[in-house]
């Protein structure tokens with residue numbers, strides 16, 4: 001029997017596993033990939049081990065975090081500029 005973990009129907013963070021995408025031969029055993037749908041609506045193929053490592057979004061989560069960080073940096077810059085203006 002194969003030790004393949006069946007991920008179909010499972011939910012990992014933002015991803016819902018739809019079906020097995022394909023199985024790639026790997027040096028050790030097989031490398032199963034899963035077709036997942038993200039809460040943002042994008043469909044992504046994620047290897048099973050990545051799901052278990054915690055890659056639980058299509059990438060939009062990271063992008064959102066980056067965007068939030070950039071907004072915070074720009075806000076601080078703007079505040080500093082305003083600060084300087086007041087002092088001068």
Ligand SMILES: [Zn+2]
Nearest residue numbers: 038040058060
């Ligand atoms: Zn997404």
